[in-house]
Amino acid sequence: MILPVIMSGGSGSRLWPLSRALHPKQFLALLNENTLLQETVNRLDDIQCLNPLIICNNEHRFIVAEQLRANDTVASDIILEPMGRNTAPAITLAALAAIDKGDDPLLLVLAADHVIKDVVAFQKAVFDAKEFAAENKLVTFGIVPTHAETGYGYIKRGVKQTFNMSEGFDVDSFVEKPNLATAQTYLDSGEYLWNSGMFMFKASRYLEELSKFSPDMLAICTQAYESKTQDLDFTRISADIFAKCPEDSIDYAVMERTEDAIVVPMNAGWSDVGSFSSLWEVSEKDDNGNVKLGDIISHNTTNSYINAGHKLVTTVGVDNLVIIETKDALLVACKDQVQDVKVIVEKLKLDDRYEYKHQREVYRPWGKYDSLDFGDRDQVKRISVKPGAKLSIQMHHHRAEHWIVVSGTAKVTNGDNNFLLTENQSTYIPAGVVHALENPGILPLELIEVQSGSYLGEDDIVRFEDRYGRI
Template sequence: MIVPVVLAGGSGSRLWPLSRQHYPKQLLKLFGDKTMLQQTILRLTGLPDLGSPIVVCNVEHRFMVAEQLNEIGLSDSAIILEPLARNTAPALALAALHAKETQPESTLLVLSADHMIRDVEEFRRVVKVAADAASKNHLVTFGVHPTHPETGYGYIKTDKSSGDSEKEFKVEQFVEKPNLETAQSYLDAGCYYWNSGMFVFKTDVFLNELQKHSPDVVATAEQARGNAVRDLDFIRVDKESFAKAPNISVDYALMEKSSNVVCVPLNAGWSDVGDWKSFWDVSQKDLTGNSFIGDSIDVGSTNTLVFSQHKLVATLGVNNLMIINTPDAVLVADKSKAQEVKAIISQIENQARKEHLQHREIFRPWGCYDAIDDGDRYQVNRIRVKPGASLSLQVHHHRAEHWIVVKGTALVQKNDEVMLLSENESTYIPVGTKHRLSNPGKIPLEIVEVQSGPYLEDDDVIRYEDSYGRS
């Protein structure tokens, strides 16, 4: 049985301002009407003997991950929550230990949740080749055929004289991201592949090899999982135990140390979409190399990317630019600087701003809200509540709230009073009133909320009841 293990814990910081720490690229719809996480799992459809997926994600993203899996009919997936980031080796160890217990004799197909693959049929074919190689007790990695001297990827050096024709080659060496001259020499040599970060191996083979080369990773993962608790549909790993795990990638912890690694070549239009330059590379372009996504107008520009979620973007005679427009931030950069976007995030952090953490629209397990206006002692939010969902029963000590229903039906609790509000009806929540907002209907509920008071931060809340286990 092939068990997909989807690593969904990254932050995608080089795709800022679209990708944020609390809403990273794997949860975004960058290509089509499905998120990258959903596409990662859906492209496996049709593979034989496919088991239930295991998704490893950041604890802060758990509700969005669960909702996205439910949207594609995967309510039986295991969602393992990392309490803090410890790189791919500890995350994979957690997943492998779970698979060993719940799906014995399994073969793990390890995927990143934020990769794009154009030729899905070819990808499935290569997965079958890799699974066959894994059945021989190999650790299998996918090596992507390089199409140009890329400096943003690590490389895999293979022994072309080994293996079975084009099916698999013995791995000689994993190498770090090279400079341009070195990358060109790798391309010319013909035995180097881009390191995709995707793997296939038997669960027991992986755990045995990891125990041999990095026993501390296995030990801490066993302890963290042994002390884990069930939280709704999630497996919440023990934070204190997991904090002791080394912060190390599976390449360093295992793949570079083992003599049992083979590479299966992949030529299926793969990209890790790691920055806006790589996004432009895989996007549809006009005859002058421009890619315009969203509301935009252009006169005479070349080789330029415009991605606009909010407001019209007009370009005139520019070249080689990336212009990313979101409701609360705009990035304008030369494409040659695509991998240096993290420097912008460092500046944001140094100024104690929040634009690297979350969007203006904030997602919650019950829906979302958008802070559309604010000023001295007031804030205006547009709130959307999913059908059947409820906010927590709560109290604020520093702010009052006015709610105006603009779509759907609201069930409102104020202390011991319960009322139904329809479109164009409103209510007032005084300071100190215990209250709750619910959507009893079949369509999304939308309200406009006006908060007023001397302190309007999110931490002015005391929860008495919550459907989602939040304190």
């Protein structure tokens, strides 16, 4: 049986300001109404497989859970990495989890943030890979190149192999990202494929090869997994142990060193959406070569990607631009230089800017909030609480809060008092007073929160009780 393993990491830097550190691209709906994570799950529909296992950052856990719920997807497990250690340790945790359940499935390792337009071709490649993986081969998927690309690593294919009508090739070598001239020679030769970062192999076979080439990694991952704890629907890995794990990709740790690597070609309209230029390439364009999303009026504008999230965006006489408007940031870049967006993100990170990590609209397990206005000693938020959800019982040292209900019903704890508020009713919570907010109804609760005080940071929260395990 196939167990899909979906790796949902990412720093949110390459598609900033659409993506952020706490809301990277796999959680964005970039091509249709589904997010990239949801699309990754959906393309498994016609493959007989187990419920997917998700590996994600601890800080992304509630976004992952909510997007799976909205997609009517039940995960077999959601493993939380305490910190990023690249792909080899992440896949090792998945293999250990599979073996721990008493099975030895074929792991289909996928990234949560890829675009694959031809789902039938993707599924055909998976079925081909399954034949080789069942025979103890370690399979990687190589993308049939369409142009000389310098942003991807390459796989040189070796001797052709067939098994039960499935076709693959021995892996001759893995090649680092080339310069343009070298990439062109790869394309002309017909012997090279793009390295997709997708794999298939038996869980036990992967662990066997890892034990040969990276025994320290296997030992530490095993210790960390055996010290796991369960937190709601999430499996937490021991941070103290996992922090000692070597940081390495599966390519370096196993695939480049094993003698049993097979590459299966895939020609399925694949992209890792690694930049706005690649997003432009896979998106639907108008007659002028423009991708336009949102309220946009253009004149003499060509070959551009324009995304207006919240305001009217107008363009006159421009070509080859990327223009991204969000609630709290604006990016204007030449489409040929969008790889350098990460330079801006590094500057934001260095300056400890809010825009590096967060969008103005921030998702929480109970709902979301939108920071409408900031002052030196005040902040205004619009808060949305899902039906049946409850914020933690908490207290703030440095700020007071005033809640005004816009719609729905709020169940409020304010010190020793418990009461209901409905539309146009309000309450004031002084600094230092224990309080809580809950939506007891069947409709979303919307309210305006006005904060005032000497410090308004999100870390000024003392939680006493929390149903989402955040204490």
